[in-house]
Amino acid sequence: xxxxxxxxxxxxPMGRPExxxxxxxxxxxxxxxxxYSVPEHANSIPYLLGGISLMGFGLLLVxxxxxxxxxxxxxxxxxxxxxYIITGAPLGDVVRSIHYWLAQIVxxxxxxxxxxxxxxxxxxxxxxxxxxVGLGLFVVTMGFAxxxxxxxxxxxxxxxxxxxxxxxxxxxxxxxxxSPDFSQSVPLLTRVFVGHIAILPLLFxxxxxxxxxxxxxxxxxxxxxxxxxSRRTAGEGRSHFDVHIRRxxxxxLVLLGVSIVLSLIFPAPLGxxxxxxxxxxRPPWMFVWLVPFEEWLGAKALLIVPLVLGAILxxxxxxxxxxxxxxxxxxxxxxxIGLLFLVIVASGxxxxxxPVSAHLGAMP
Amino acid sequence: MRAHLPLIxxxxxxxxxxxxxxxxxxxxxxxxxxxxxxxxxxxxxxKGSQMEPDLEFAITxxxxxxxxTLGKAxxxxxxxxxxxxxxxxxxxxxxxxxxxxxxxxxTSPDGDTASADLTVTxxxxxxxxxxxxxxxxxxxxxxxxxxxPIAEIAGLAIIALIVGVxxxxxxxxxxxxxxx
Numbered sequence: 240x241x242x243x244x245x246x247x248x249x250x251x252p253m254g255r256p257e258x259x260x261x262x263x264x265x266x267x268x269x270x271x272x273x274x275y276s277v278p279e280h281a282n283s284i285p286y287l288l289g290g291i292s293l294m295g296f297g298l299l300l301v302x303x304x305x306x307x308x309x310x311x312x313x314x315x316x317x318x319x320x321x322x323y324i325i326t327g328a329p330l331g332d333v334v335r336s337i338h339y340w341l342a343q344i345v346x347x348x349x350x351x352x353x354x355x356x357x358x359x360x361x362x363x364x365x366x367x368x369x370x371x372v373g374l375g376l377f378v379v380t381m382g383f384a385x386x387x388x389x390x391x392x393x394x395x396x397x398x399x400x401x402x403x404x405x406x407x408x409x410x411x412x413x414x415x416x417x418s419p420d421f422s423q424s425v426p427l428l429t430r431v432f433v434g435h436i437a438i439l440p441l442l443f444x445x446x447x448x449x450x451x452x453x454x455x456x457x458x459x460x461x462x463x464x465x466x467x468x469s470r471r472t473a474g475e476g477r478s479h480f481d482v483h484i485r486r487x488x489x490x491x492l493v494l495l496g497v498s499i500v501l502s503l504i505f506p507a508p509l510g511x512x513x514x515x516x517x518x519x520x521r522p523p524w525m526f527v528w529l530v531p532f533e534e535w536l537g538a539k540a541l542l543i544v545p546l547v548l549g550a551i552l553x554x555x556x557x558x559x560x561x562x563x564x565x566x567x568x569x570x571x572x573x574x575x576i577g578l579l580f581l582v583i584v585a586s587g588x589x590x591x592x593x594p595v596s597a598h599l600g601a602m603p
Numbered sequence: 604m605r606a607h608l609p610l611i612x613x614x615x616x617x618x619x620x621x622x623x624x625x626x627x628x629x630x631x632x633x634x635x636x637x638x639x640x641x642x643x644x645x646x647x648x649x650k651g652s653q654m655e656p657d658l659e660f661a662i663t664x665x666x667x668x669x670x671x672t673l674g675k676a677x678x679x680x681x682x683x684x685x686x687x688x689x690x691x692x693x694x695x696x697x698x699x700x701x702x703x704x705x706x707x708x709x710t711s712p713d714g715d716t717a718s719a720d721l722t723v724t725x726x727x728x729x730x731x732x733x734x735x736x737x738x739x740x741x742x743x744x745x746x747x748x749x750x751x752p753i754a755e756i757a758g759l760a761i762i763a764l765i766v767g768v769x770x771x772x773x774x775x776x777x778x779x780x781x782x783x
Contacts, residue, residue, distance in 0.1 A: 282777070309667075315703040316666070323667040325747055332749055333759060394740055478778070485777035492770030499763035503756060509745050517740030595742070 273484060278476035281459040282486050285359075288352035289450075290483065292380075294491025295345035296443070298498070299383075302338040303436065306331075310390065312432035317392035318512045325509065336502030337495075342387060344494060346525050349380045357555065357576045360564035361460035363469035367556040369453035374552055375446045379439055381525065386435035388523050392428065395520040397513025400427065402522075405538045461564065468562035521595055528587035534596065551579065632660075634709045634717035643726035644698035648691060651709055651717065654678035656688035660709040664696065664721070671697060676709065698726050 265271055280286055309328040311320035324331035353373065356362055362370035389396045389403070404427070407414030419427040458472030510520065521527050532540040559572040566573040632654045636647045649662055659677045663670040673696075678688035700723050708718040 311667070311704065313704055315701075319701070319703065320667055322745070322747065325749060327668050330755075332751070333755075393745070394742055482777045486774050489770045489773030489775075489777065492766045492773065494770075496763040496765075496767030496770060499759055499766075503759060503763075506749050509747070511741045511743055511745050514740035519740050519742040 270481075274479045274481045276474055276476045277478050277480050277483055278459060278462060278472060279478045280462040281476065282478055282483055284490075285355045286459060287483070287486055287490060288348050288355055290487035291490045291494065292345055292348040292352055293447070294487055295341050295348060295494055298491065298495055299338060299341050299345065300440070302334050302341065305334050306338060307436060310432075312390065312429045314392065314426050314428050317390065317428055318509075321391050321393075321509055325506075332506055333499070333502050336505075336507040337498045339507030340498040340501040340505075341494070342384060343524075344498065346380060346384055349377060353377055354576070354580065356460075358566055358573055359460060359463045360469060360559070360566075360569065362556045363460075363559070363562065363564065365471060366453065366457050366460065366469070369450060369457070370556050371553065372446055372450045372453065374549070376443065376450060378549075379443045379446065382439050383435065383443075384523065384525050386431050386439065388526075389428065389431050390435060391509055392513055393510030394513045394517070395510050395522070397515055398518055398520055399522060399526075400431070401515065402538075402541060403427075403431075406541045409539055409542045463564045463566075465565050465567060467564045469564055470562075519595060521590065524587065524591075527590045528583045530590035531586045531593075548579075632709060632711070632715050632717040634707065634719045636707050636719045636721050639720060640722040640724065641696055642724050643696055643700040643702065646693050646695050647707070647721065648693050649673075649676065649707055649709070649719070650689065650691045651676060651678055652689040653687045654689055655711070655715075656680050658688070658711050658713075658715075660690070660711050662692075662694060663708050663710065664700070664705050664723075665708050665718075666703060666705045670708075671700065673707070696721075696723055700726075 306324060309320060309324045309331060311317060321335075324335050326332070328334075356370065356373065362373075385399065385403075389400050403417050404419060407417035415421050416430070417427075421427075422430060456471075456473060458475060461467050461470060461472055522530065529540060529544055532544045536543060555572070555576070559569055561569060563569060633652045635650045635652075637650070638647065641647050651660060654660070656678060659675055661675055662673045664673055665671075673694040674692070676690040676692040678690050680688045702724050703722070705721045705723055706718045707721050708716055710716045
């Protein structure tokens, strides 16, 4: 150990002396605080899905800020500005396509994260509140996907916006913000843009901070074995949180690389300029499963189905109160959630296979 | 007097920027348009001020990097004692201008510019030569030229490869890296 290292008194958590640069940053940033114990299974892919989603959100933020420099959120100009992003803005087509592909992947990782939590019983005591925070983050994610779809203002987007207006009518006063009548001076599209770049990011930030706080308090849920029961694991484990972060960043970079390749091979689509009052497109895949329900129940399905799904997910921690985490110990709950997921997938496949039919304005 | 020193200090401090702003504004061309919302085919009055005398400005209508030339205007002194010059001139917005938000820009040969926002709406019946074409809804994708230079594709592919390899390396070596 050199005299300087002795003087600074810096040593790595492994007991080895730290290099000058490392000691410099350690003294000022205190990064060793991130080297707390976590169970080894916390670094496996299923338990990293939340972190991978977060990396995706970070990349979406960066690409979104770039796109916002060229996007014009007024109905008369929105589609043209997207065309300009694709054909005129420097790297605009690639950045928009990366944003598009990252959004698709993040929705998938968020859904998989939710399913992992459900199937491994990670919502159980003492983590019930974090389940609800996670549901809030899921709703925000879908909100991002929906508002992002509307912004391009092609035919698919205009139809999505009309569904939004139908939904606002259904919920009455609660849907006032989603109605074009809310503001006489600013178009609904502009307010959807504000939602996409300001309101939803704010909600996301607040919820993710609480999500992290609870994870730090309770620790990651225990590894699932046949007799494992839910308990607090904070401070336990042979691995460390900085390993978790490195793997998150690593997967985040892989995500970026994959998105760039996808963007080059399959650029993000853009439809023809939207014409109001027509229904000739299907919604994006994350919403398409709602179409058969709309055809069955009319526009009120837009209210009923999400409410029922939300209620079911909210009831999960209340219905599944045994301390056991293994799916084999709780077959009914796991089976029901699995069946629910299969119904959603089947409904989506059905909607994709059937011809598009108009169902807007079918409100009773 | 000493008791008033802080007051004098802050008075000077706050007055300085005002003077500086006024000095800066002097000589920077300013453009306004009236009305600020106009139907395609309608007319606007563009007023320039704080301009160099006898300087000719090109007036353009701009949006998303595209510019439509509206005409030219020459800055004239209002009277012989005035330091600045300006113009007030009427321009017609072409009837085939797409509705949307635009900027009217005055550009001098020296590169001095001033701009003002203008919203163009659908053309009025008088401005439209014939019956408007009704656009039909289509679920088809818009066909755009999305070809990219080979260098751009190669550069992006290399970036994708590098970030992917670094990512896999970080995942693969995370335990070892963290231990050091």
